[in-house]
Amino acid sequence: MMSSGLRFTLVSLLALGGISSFSWASPLKVDIDARADSWPYGPLVTSGRDMKNARGDNVVYAGTNWPGHGEVMIPDGLQYQSIESIVSKxxxxxxxxxxxxxxxxxxxxxxxNNGKDTTVKDSFTKALGQTNGPKVYSQFLAKNPSFNDSTTRLQVFDAVAAECAKQKVFVHLDNHMSKAAWCCSTNDGNSWFGDRDFNVENWTRGLSYMANHGKDWPALTSMSLRNELRKPDSNPTLSGQSYNWRDWYTNIKKGTSAINSANPDLLIFLSGLDFDTYVTPVVQGTAFTPGSAKFSTADFEGYANKLVLEIHNYQNSANNCNNLKNSLYNSGFQALHADDSKAVNVFPVLLTEFGFDMTGNAWRGTYATCIAEYLAEQKAGWFIWVISGSYYIRSGRQDFEETWGLLKHDWSDWRSPAYVEGGLKPLVKATAQG
Structure with missing residues (x-):
């Protein structure tokens, strides 16, 4: 083991450019790897049902969704509040x-565009029009004065990631759509591999690009493959021939390979069918019909310990907690339980979307209270939908009010302080780790 003094000197020289190159023996490299010595203590890996950091500690995400997949193609809300204030909230x-x-x-x-990103200024104008675009862009600059007319969309993502690193908030990148728009519909052309706007080669290229770009984001610890895969009803031929678990597995392997090849440090989240409401065949090791192949770690050689399962649940009309818990268990959370003989494959499982109207008392109802109780019991990770008080544009309507948003329309404060105190904070306390 290297002495702490020598270790400090070498790391300092490297950081200051005093050593242009150095070849470490692998045990020594692990010891001095700065990633393992500072938050987020990465890279993260999986061990059975758990996500773990390089120190062996469990990591459990307890967070919220922050949309950036709409037509402007930057994270929402920045015309109302600064990045720092939103992350601080x-x-x-x-x-x-x-x-x-x-x-x-x-x-x-x-x-x-030959590798050149679009400016935020142009993106606002294109998405919101010649009148509203410049107006909202001016508001964006007023709240985020470090940006200017040359700022690109990805530079805004960079700034969000940098602020998250500063405040020790994990970033999980989620490919929500191919064509930038509100999600999701079975008729939107983004539903399934090969759908009108879902070009598989462009998708894997995009995953690779973002995984590589994210190497400069210390807070980035994981990526998903695709949000809410669903039946492509606007394409009956594709639906009949390809919407199945066999083709899911074929394409999932392409997506995981694209991410891991570009950035092997990242955890990779696998989502299921029917709007990502279940991943049961993966958990139970049953055949990916209509084929006969089954999930095999051999298909993910070298990074099988980077795979995580995710599901969504919006059973807001639930009136029986036991039934809801059973549904969650059978849809994917069974993978947390190595003691269940049907859980052939054990994974970490996260509920990456759930949510409800924040304008009333839905948070006191069966659905919201049962979800919180179940996540606490399972010590499972989650992302509530959604932080947004409003969207730049949603389904053609600009400055769209999000009544499910944790924040008010102008993103200034909590929409439901009662829920934050009585529901959200206790859920965070019961689950968050790392």
Missing amino acids: IKSVGMNAIRLTYAIQMIDEIYS
Whole structure:
């Protein structure tokens, strides 16, 4: 083991450029790797049902979704509040993670523009029009004065990630859509691999691009493959021939390979079918019909300990907690239980979307209280939908009010202080780790 003094000297020289190159023996490299010596103590890996950091501690995400996949293609809310204030709001209740969404269209446009990203100024105008675009852009600059007319979309993502690193908030990147727009519908052309706007090659290229770009984000610890895969009803031929677990597995392997090859440090989240409401065949090791292949770690050689399962749940009409818990268990959380003989494959499982109206007392109802109780019992990670008080644009309507948002329309304060105190904070306290 290297002495602490020598270790400090060498690391300092490297940081200051005093040593241009150095070849470490692998045991020594692990010892002095700065990533393992400072938050987030990465890279993260999985061990059975748990996500763990390089120190062997469990890591459990307890966070919220922050959309950036809409037509403007930057994180929402920045015309109302600064990045620092939004991240501070998230951190203030103990949440330790964000699920930051993006659209593949952003990367496609970079490639079609010889590697050059679009400016935020142009993106606002294109998405919101010649009148409203410049107006909202001016508000964006007023709240975020470090940006200017040359700032690009990805530079805003960079700034969000940097602020998350500063405040020790994990960043999980989520590919929400291919074509930038509100999600999700079975008729939106983004539903399934090969759908009208879901080009598989562009998708894997986009995953690779963002994984590589994210190497400069210390807070980035994981990425997902795709949000809410669903039946492509606008394409009956594709639906009939390809919407199945066999083709899911074929494409999932492409996506995981794209991410891992570009950035082997990242955890990779696998989502299921029917709007990501279940991943049961993966958990139980049953055949990926109509084929006969089953999930095998051999198909993910070298990074099988980087795979995590995610599901969504919006059973807001639930009136029986036991039934809801059974549904969650059978849809994916069974993978947390190595003692269950049907859980052939054990993984960490996260509820990456759930939510409810914040304008009333829904948080006191069966659905919200049962979800919170179950996540606490399972010590499972989660991202509530959604932090947004409003969106730049949603489904054609600008400055769209989000009544499910944790924040008010102008993102200034909590929409439901009663829920934050009586529901959200206790859930964070019962689950968050790392």
